[in-house]
Amino acid sequence: MPQPKELDPYTNPRAFYGSELRRLREAAGLSQDQLGERVFCSGSYIGQFESANRRPQIDMSRIFDQLFGSGEHLERLCRLARKSKVASYFADAAELQERAKSIEEYSSLVVPGLLQTEAYTRALTQAAQPFATSSVVRRRGSRKDPDGSGTAARFPNGPHPVGHCPRGRPPRAGGRSRRHG
Numbered sequence: 001m002p003q004p005k006e007l008d009p010y011t012n013p014r015a016f017y018g019s020e021l022r023r024l025r026e027a028a029g030l031s032q033d034q035l036g037e038r039v040f041c042s043g044s045y046i047g048q049f050e051s052a053n054r055r056p057q058i059d060m061s062r063i064f065d066q067l068f069g070s071g072e073h074l075e076r077l078c079r080l081a082r083k084s085k086v087a088s089y090f091a092d093a094a095e096l097q098e099r100a101k102s103i104e105e106y107s108s109l110v111v112p113g114l115l116q117t118e119a120y121t122r123a124l125t126q127a128a129q130p131f132a133t134s135s136v137v138r139r140r141g142s143r144k145d146p147d148g149s150g151t152a153a154r155f156p157n158g159p160h161p162v163g164h165c166p167r168g169r170p171p172r173a174g175g176r177s178r179r180h181g
Contacts, residue, residue, distance in 0.1 A: 007052060013081040018050040020077055024068045025050075039063050055095065056081050 009019035025035050025046070032050070033043030039060065048054035061078035065071060084091035097103065125132060125140040132140075 012052070013077070013083070014052040014055065017056050017074070017077045017081040018052045021046075021056075021064060021074060022050045024064070024070060024074070028068055035067075038067060055092065058082075 007015045007019060009016045025032070028035075030038075031043065032046040036043040036046050039046075041060075045054070049056055049060075056074075056078040058075065058078055061074040064074045068074075082088075082091070084094065086094045121140060122137050125137050129136070
């Protein structure tokens with residue numbers, strides 16, 4: 001089993017929490033896996049707390065305090081480590097955003113670029129705008145690029161952008177186009 005990474009406990013409150021958890025665990029003679037078994041989680045989960053990779057949880061801190069007989073020591077440290085510059089309901093997401101290598105959006109309702117066909121575009125337009133006239137549906141389903149060139153020449157089997165608009169902005173509700181400056 002790899003050795004836990006050494007942290008400077010005075011770097012930030014989370015690192016201090018992790019070092020205190022490690023100190024209490026080692027004083028009790030437990031491995032990360034053994035502690036994990038006692039609190040119903042994995043040893044790697046314990047390791048994430050100890051290495052300051054995961055924000056400490058209040059309920060887990062209470063369980064640790066009960067197990068180690070440390071009063072409310074870890075719970076108080078947890079409250080300190082969980083303080084954030086953003087709203088508490090958004091703190092976990094904000095923290096993950098800082099560590100993210102990429103941020104992507106997933107929409108299960110729209111088929112990505114190369115799978116879009118004229119029929120798919122028409123069906124999507126009709127579903128999104130049920131009161132759209134047939135000419136609007138045809139225009140949105142036509143395979144034209146913003147510069148007027150058709151994608152039909154480049155992709156004869158049909159892939160083309162759905163509701164394409166300059167700068168990647170979707171069309172506004174009601175069919176009005178946006179002015180781009």
